[in-house]
Amino acid sequence: MFDAPSQFTLSRRRLLTYGAGLAAGSMIGTRAFALEKPKLKTVKEGVITIAMSGTMPVTGFKDGKITGSDAEMVVAIAEKLGLGVEPNIMAWSATVESIKTGRADIMCGNMGWNTKRVEAMLLTDPIYYNGNFITMRKSMPFDGTFDLNDAKGFTVGTGTGYSYVPDLKSIPGVKEVKLYDTVDACIRDVLAGRLDFAVMDSMNVDYMIAQNPGLDLKQLSIKPNTVYPSLSGRGQAVMGMNSENTDLFDAVNEGIKWLWKTKKNAELLARNGMTSGEYMIPMEKNPRVGVDRDEKGSYIGPAAHTPKDFSAYFA
Numbered sequence: 001m002f003d004a005p006s007q008f009t010l011s012r013r014r015l016l017t018y019g020a021g022l023a024a025g026s027m028i029g030t031r032a033f034a035l036e037k038p039k040l041k042t043v044k045e046g047v048i049t050i051a052m053s054g055t056m057p058v059t060g061f062k063d064g065k066i067t068g069s070d071a072e073m074v075v076a077i078a079e080k081l082g083l084g085v086e087p088n089i090m091a092w093s094a095t096v097e098s099i100k101t102g103r104a105d106i107m108c109g110n111m112g113w114n115t116k117r118v119e120a121m122l123l124t125d126p127i128y129y130n131g132n133f134i135t136m137r138k139s140m141p142f143d144g145t146f147d148l149n150d151a152k153g154f155t156v157g158t159g160t161g162y163s164y165v166p167d168l169k170s171i172p173g174v175k176e177v178k179l180y181d182t183v184d185a186c187i188r189d190v191l192a193g194r195l196d197f198a199v200m201d202s203m204n205v206d207y208m209i210a211q212n213p214g215l216d217l218k219q220l221s222i223k224p225n226t227v228y229p230s231l232s233g234r235g236q237a238v239m240g241m242n243s244e245n246t247d248l249f250d251a252v253n254e255g256i257k258w259l260w261k262t263k264k265n266a267e268l269l270a271r272n273g274m275t276s277g278e279y280m281i282p283m284e285k286n287p288r289v290g291v292d293r294d295e296k297g298s299y300i301g302p303a304a305h306t307p308k309d310f311s312a313y314f315a
Helices: 012-023 028-032 069-080 092-100 115-120 165-170 183-192 202-211 246-262 264-271
Strands: 047-052 060-062 065-067 084-089 106-112 128-130 133-136 155-159 176-180 197-199 218-221 235-241
Touching: 047 069, 047 092, 065 069, 069 084, 069 106, 069 235, 069 246, 069 264, 092 106, 092 115, 092 235, 128 264, 133 183, 133 202, 155 165, 155 183, 165 176, 176 183, 183 197, 183 202, 202 218, 235 246, 246 264
Parallel strands: 047 084, 047 106, 155 176, 155 197
Antiparallel strands: 060 065, 106 235, 128 235, 133 197, 133 218
8 A cells, every 4th residue: 555665865965065074074064964854655745644533631633733642742753754743533433444444644542552453553662551440420339449340230331442342341240331432422421320330541531520620520440350451450552553554653653762762752641631650650561572562672463574764853
């Protein structure tokens, strides 16, 4: 689907200027030398298109401006590559297909890594780490951490396509698991009493509560349980990209290394209300080793390819 143009292009004038500087033994030519933006294939020329649900605080679009921690990370990386960014807002359940069919370049929004997604697309290195919470009305008789075994006899809602749906459906005695395309729809059902619990992106729900302090909602962290590792364990947020566009993937992944090096990811999380240091703490055991990364972080499995070096754009 995508061709693979050369990474660097130097104009004749720029190359001569650089060579003259070296010959003169001065830094003038070196300072004048600068990399032109890389030739990268995107759905829309010169622009990275983001497939996103538009759910704050991780992705949003307001007054013609892209907002939200994850989407703003894409913008920061794109600027380094000399690219613009445009949102393509859709239901979360539609984002994967949009990437697979080449209608968008990247998807993000507290997107968790899992083995099914590895088969469907290229997944970047993590942009931060997180855990899951369960949302309920304040009147529910639970406090502290929530034991998943206590979900017996209750209805639970979550997002269509979320990685922990199989875990929720396997909890013995759960009355019903309902799937929703948006966080708003799920949380409305909790408030209306049509759902007892919701397991959605906790950052999205925190943002809703912060914007509406009077909401009759509380969130409890889920107690670790090895029987339900996807639901109760910590995870890593990543971005998804088309499997055939490895050049763009390599460039963005280099940008993610830059986010960590400069702590730009922590800055953008905090700007959007997520100030906990937990987001920056890696998982004790990386589940990707042996799946799409080896122990040294090299690409293997469905992600295997020889990466190109875009580090010069993030120096």
